[in-house]
Amino acid sequence: MNMASRIILIIAALLLTMSGYAFGSDIAIGMSLSLTGRYAEMGNMQQKGLFLWEKHVNEKGGILGRNVKIIIMDDKSSKERAKNIYKRLIEKDKVDFVIGPYSSGISEAILPVTEKNRYPVLLSGASADRLWEKGYRYAFGIYTPASKYTSGFLQMLVKQKIENIAIISAEDTFSVSLSKGTRKWAQRFKLNVACFQVFKKGQKHLADIALRAKESGSQAVIVCGHLNESVDMRLALKKIGWYPEAYYASVGPATRQFYNILKDDSNLTFSSSQWEESVGIRFPQGEEFIKAFHKYYKISPSYHAATAYAAGMILEAALEKSGSLDKEDLRETLFSLDTMTVIGRYGVDKKGKQKRHFPLIIQWQNKKKNVVWPDSLKELDPVFQ
Template identity: 35%
Template sequence: MAIGGLRIIIVLILALSLPIRSFAQDVESKPILIGATVSLDGKYSEPSFMIRKAFRLWEQEVNGRGGLLERPVKLILYNDKSQKELVRKLYTKLIVQDKVDLVFSPYGTPLTLLASEVSEQNKMVMLACAASGEKIWERGYNYVFGVYALAKRYFIGFLDLMAREGLDTVAIIYENSPFHIDVASGTESWSKRFGLNIAFKKPFANAETDLPNILKQAIKVNADGLIISAYPPDGYRSLHLMKKAQYHVKALGITIIPTHPDFYKQAGNIAEGVFGPSQWEPDERIPFPGTQKFIEKFSAYANKTPSYHAGSAYAASQILERAIVHTKSIDHDKIRDHIRALDTVTVIGRFKVNHEGKQVGHNPILVQWQNKKKEIVYPTKMQTKSARF
């Protein structure tokens, strides 16, 4: 046999002896891509920091467990800068160009409304882990599911405690946007159930120009309780205006900012006594599985105590992971059907949705800042301190 022919035979033998990598193996090693936007800038940046860190913590943990479906998980997170016009573009980019397999929601009802339009058009499941405005679930969508208790239920505990204290009147100031409109509407409805009277109710469009005058009007009414529904920068602006006016109300409730671990540091002494609705609190006495471990791991990872925004983002990650493991698939119809039928408990509490995708299993709690510390004051079974007025 010629030397050249012998060489060919040897090369063929060596080639055949090498391990053959199948198409299935290539798919298994390809990462499962999960996309979302987060607000690194703008008015949503404070809660969005918590959400981003929780997503990244879960990504680290799930890959430490071997990934999902024997594939690593990779998050693609873009900065939406708290801007609605960017969200539609970025979710379209994630789905069409980046070809992500799954998506998480952005922060807040305004951004989630737009992001879910894109995910629904592409028949992709979205767990709305940071939005509770009911408009999201009033469009007949089939693939978007809520994690939060709905906005209209936010101040039930606050109003219940006011009624028990013998207080009679409530003033409401709120941003004129879907989530805050729902908060104000729900507050008005539940006030009537508790026998409280709405003494003042007014929205604002531009906080910088509108809030000073609206707050002056509310001060003149001198209601027993004041509820301010606004995103963080405007919540702090309201407190600054109240401090400047030397206005003290018997019961003050504000959305979002009182739940942040740095609230007292940022607001100063006026934070004392402020109430805030929360979806969950980082207290080891919270009786949900995995809560204490999550608090410890998040605190070590982010160098901050988690807020409920972190807890809910982590809970959404848990739910998605369970759905994928249970269905052994990233098929969105299978995941959707599993989530729709799910009744489970996450680190923040019960998860159960109705036929529209609205969260019906989870209930909000109420916190109050006392002696520079955040305490759970409602419901009674979860209290760390009694409410003070």
């Protein structure tokens, strides 16, 4: 071999080495988040939670001796955009790992991509049961499944001797799962579902549906949707002048924006929450997380921020446990992992669906969001009309 050939080989080897470390020695973790669009409130919270975890984990020396690099791209609350982002992250940028986007619908869109490329994905913003009924092998839940969101609220209704309820649901992945689960739980608790209505996502005027719920003799109204639906239904009820004994709406009331929009009309609204400061502070590292979040962002973290942070913690624990960056090893570890995070306990069933985390029931009382269930963790007693 002559000198020229040797030089060419050395250069080629160097180029290959460089191309294999596109992100240097950092562990690249990519994801899309709804930084704009209808899920922007939740998406931005998640971004804050993840950046905070990135800061914390790198301060501790990274994972397996390597720093972590979080790469977030805005999917603008679009399924198609999110799907393309994950394709790019995995197939072009070749990130080491990915974390799921916000919302069950968008998560459902990106799962075929991660599945095809055998990338384990922690779904930190999705809870629809349907995601784990499609046979995906690389999807791991962090949230309590949607079908269990309302269990605590329904128990409160039983105690309150309410017998008839109305279930009103938006037509999206998460909301449908939630409404079906709620109906099932209602039957278990021997509650009569007097009204079951489904409306199209984005439908603003819900007065007619509210009227039908009223006419059904329902004593409580459960709205399965996100922030917009929770606000719209509250306004629709007000419009028809009906205040049921209990009004529950998923997701939206857990955010500060719900109050900011409705102000006093938000009062006595029930909702589910994956995490609340008052409860999270009792979990390991919960207090540090809350303090740090306040310190860096000057606001209180929502459960979306906490679950995003928790996703980082779970990934960190799994990689440390498996001792390698191999994706198949990570997948096996995520199935068997049983660990504590800032939002509570992590553990999934054999399909990857979260089974150890439990939701909280919160209620807006006097401009403040309070945990009202479970009894052992509640801040205040629930109040009915």
